[in-house]
Amino acid sequence: MPMGFTTIYWRDMIRFVRFKTLLVSSLLQPALWLAFFGIAMSSSFDKLMAGIPVPPGVHVVGYLTFMGAGIIAMTTLFTSLFGGIVILFDKNWGLMREILASPMNRNHIIFGIGLSGVTKSFIQAIIIMVFGILIGAAFFAGFTPVEIFIGIVGILAFVGMFALGFLFLSAAIAISMESPEGLQGVTTLLTMPIFFASNALYPTDAFPEFLKILSVYNPMTLLITGIRYFVIGPDFIALGKHYQYTQSDILISYLGLVIFAALMFVLAWWRFKKAVVT
Amino acid sequence: MSDQVQFNDQIIIRVENLEHSYGEFKAVDGISFTVKKGEIFSFLGPNGAGKSTAINVLITLLAKQKGNASVAGYDVTKDPQKVRESIGIVFQDITLDRDMTVWEILEFHGRLYNMSREERKERIDELLSLVQLDAKKDERTKNLSGGMKRRLEIARGLMTRPKVLFLDEPTIGLDPQTRMRMWEYIKGVNKEGTTIFLTTHYMDEADQLSDRISIIDQGKIIISGKPWELKNTLGQDLIYMETNDNEAAIRLLKDLPSVREVRTKTKGFVLMVNEDGTKVLPIVIDALRDAGIDSSTINLKKPSMDDVFVFYTGKEIRDEPTGKTAFLTIRTGGR
Numbered sequence: 001m002p003m004g005f006t007t008i009y010w011r012d013m014i015r016f017v018r019f020k021t022l023l024v025s026s027l028l029q030p031a032l033w034l035a036f037f038g039i040a041m042s043s044s045f046d047k048l049m050a051g052i053p054v055p056p057g058v059h060v061v062g063y064l065t066f067m068g069a070g071i072i073a074m075t076t077l078f079t080s081l082f083g084g085i086v087i088l089f090d091k092n093w094g095l096m097r098e099i100l101a102s103p104m105n106r107n108h109i110i111f112g113i114g115l116s117g118v119t120k121s122f123i124q125a126i127i128i129m130v131f132g133i134l135i136g137a138a139f140f141a142g143f144t145p146v147e148i149f150i151g152i153v154g155i156l157a158f159v160g161m162f163a164l165g166f167l168f169l170s171a172a173i174a175i176s177m178e179s180p181e182g183l184q185g186v187t188t189l190l191t192m193p194i195f196f197a198s199n200a201l202y203p204t205d206a207f208p209e210f211l212k213i214l215s216v217y218n219p220m221t222l223l224i225t226g227i228r229y230f231v232i233g234p235d236f237i238a239l240g241k242h243y244q245y246t247q248s249d250i251l252i253s254y255l256g257l258v259i260f261a262a263l264m265f266v267l268a269w270w271r272f273k274k275a276v277v278t
Numbered sequence: 279m280s281d282q283v284q285f286n287d288q289i290i291i292r293v294e295n296l297e298h299s300y301g302e303f304k305a306v307d308g309i310s311f312t313v314k315k316g317e318i319f320s321f322l323g324p325n326g327a328g329k330s331t332a333i334n335v336l337i338t339l340l341a342k343q344k345g346n347a348s349v350a351g352y353d354v355t356k357d358p359q360k361v362r363e364s365i366g367i368v369f370q371d372i373t374l375d376r377d378m379t380v381w382e383i384l385e386f387h388g389r390l391y392n393m394s395r396e397e398r399k400e401r402i403d404e405l406l407s408l409v410q411l412d413a414k415k416d417e418r419t420k421n422l423s424g425g426m427k428r429r430l431e432i433a434r435g436l437m438t439r440p441k442v443l444f445l446d447e448p449t450i451g452l453d454p455q456t457r458m459r460m461w462e463y464i465k466g467v468n469k470e471g472t473t474i475f476l477t478t479h480y481m482d483e484a485d486q487l488s489d490r491i492s493i494i495d496q497g498k499i500i501i502s503g504k505p506w507e508l509k510n511t512l513g514q515d516l517i518y519m520e521t522n523d524n525e526a527a528i529r530l531l532k533d534l535p536s537v538r539e540v541r542t543k544t545k546g547f548v549l550m551v552n553e554d555g556t557k558v559l560p561i562v563i564d565a566l567r568d569a570g571i572d573s574s575t576i577n578l579k580k581p582s583m584d585d586v587f588v589f590y591t592g593k594e595i596r597d598e599p600t601g602k603t604a605f606l607t608i609r610t611g612g613r
Contacts, residue, residue, distance in 0.1 A: 004389075004390070004392070006389075007386060007389040007390055010386075010389070011375075011378070011382075011386055014377075014378065014382065015375075015377060018377050019377070093373070093375075094369060094371050094372075094373035095373050095374075095375055097339060097367075097369055097373060098367075098369075098373055098387070098390070098434075099390060100339060101337050101338065101339050101362060101367055102362060102387075102390040102391055103359050103362040103363045103390075103391060103392070104390050104391075104392075276339070276340060276341070277339065278330070278334045278339050278340055
């Protein structure tokens with residue numbers, strides 16, 4: 001019985017592979033972000049930063065490399081927040097009734113959707129890394145093969161936990177909503193502050209106080225800190241700011257994501273327990 | 279320990295004083311009934327009568343508000359898990375993922391109910407041949423016809439070998455031939471030993487299929503019984519007449535010994551008679567002629583489920599799909 005979520009996972013993956021447009025667009029979208037936004041921004045930023053002196057011996061990374069981590073995070077955020085929509089479709093087309101009337105524990109729906117969302121995010125993250133390297137991002141620069149392997153595992157661990165948190169949130173919203181438009185509205189409303197009150201595209205030091213506090217506790221910032229650590233290294237300069245991460249910084253960031261995911265699971269669990277679908 | 283409700287071996291669904299409200303509106307208003315093992319039992323009523331609400335409480339999709347309900351010996355509130363394991367459901371609307379194949383639909387269902395791989399494989403093969411969809415195994419459901427979809431849903435409902443199969447309006451939206459074929463499938467399934475609980479607003483469906491029927495209207499059960507019992511409550515035959523003086527005719531005819539009851543209609547009246555209508559009819563016509571009343575229309579028929587329904591609820595069910603057999607009208611005008 002505890003394997004019920006694999007059934008939900010199996011079905012959602014069938015759907016993912018079968019909806020060709022969704023599949024292609026979800027794989028293409030992050031690459032396009034990196035290609036257009038990334039190249040455009042990095043060419044101007046790198047020119048601006050060219051004159052700024054840097055302390056000797058510190059690894060300087062270009063903007064494309066810096067924001068590459070942000071693009072991985074952004075893609076994961078969008079995909080995950082939107083991931084719950086399958087629940088909404090199932091609900092509106094009556095398919096959810098079959099599942100809710102079965103003996104399977106409802107938590108398995110949450111976990112199954114979570115797992116398939118994580119799978120999608122993994123695929124996207126890997127595409128961005130590969131594509132990023134192809135267009136000149138200095139991911140894993142100077143890493144040994146072992147370090148690269150650890151780096152990839154670390155990134156996926158961060159992406160996975162972050163994705164779970166937002167998939168649970170998305171599932172909680174979806175099961176409580178009537179229409180896809182509603183979910184879309186809430187999702188759009190949420191992505192804006194989460195994305196921009198983070199260190200995805202720029203350092204957060206110059207933020208006004210309240211925005212800074214927001215950004216520190218933002219799961220997005222925690223994720224990006226983790227990704228940068230694993231894809232660039234613990235000590236680097238980007239956009240004129242010197243970044244230094246200790247292992248405990250990274251551990252705390254990860255713990256933050258675990259707590260976030262746990263809270264979101266409780267929220268989803270509560271919404272699913274309450275859900276009446278007839 | 280899951281506490282089994284006092285369980286008479288013969289009774290598989292027991293409902294006592296079930297009530298369910300949406301806000302102020304009482305959708306189900308204190309119904310009680312039992313379904314026996316092996317039966318086809320029908321809820322017959324118009325749309326909005328409370329059939330689906332009652333079924334949703336029984337299949338544990340709606341939390342019970344008031345009263346008692348047990349299915350397969352398990353209380354729907356105390357043991358919903360056991361109830362779920364014991365039943366199969368065919369929902370009112372088609373609930374198939376358009377982009378999954380026939381096989382995947384059944385496989386998914388079997389997995390949901392935690393069936394083993396070998397069990398699933400065996401059961402899927404068995405059911406696909408039962409509902410004659412073997413050839414469509416790898417077809418996506420969006421490419422199936424309405425009748426095929428319904429058959430697939432029935433197969434899905436049977437996947438776990440349920441003790442009770444719930445069918446909520448199983449033939450809604452199907453053409454007459456497909457409906458009749460569906461009835462054959464349902465009867466076949468029942469013969470194999472599955473108890474069937476059916477809701478329908480089609481009179482002929484309830485009549486054809488059911489061992490017993492409860493007529494439900496505005497959340498209440500109006501009357502229950504075997505189809506022929508219900509029809510017999512209206513007498514042996516029904517005679518519909520239109521005359522040039524209906525009131526006088528009714529006064530005259532209601533005292534005839536073989537007339538059980540007279541009901542007025544818009545243009546005429548209906549006599550419910552206790553004897554063979556063909557014998558009563560000449561007597562009626564003679565009596566009217568002697569009183570100088572001219573009859574313009576006479577027809578004679580056996581009571582149908584429609585008549586039963588109209589009689590007990592005082593209204594016709596709209597939205598009949600198949601042109602129901604109307605009174606066979608004999609024109610006697612001019613005589």
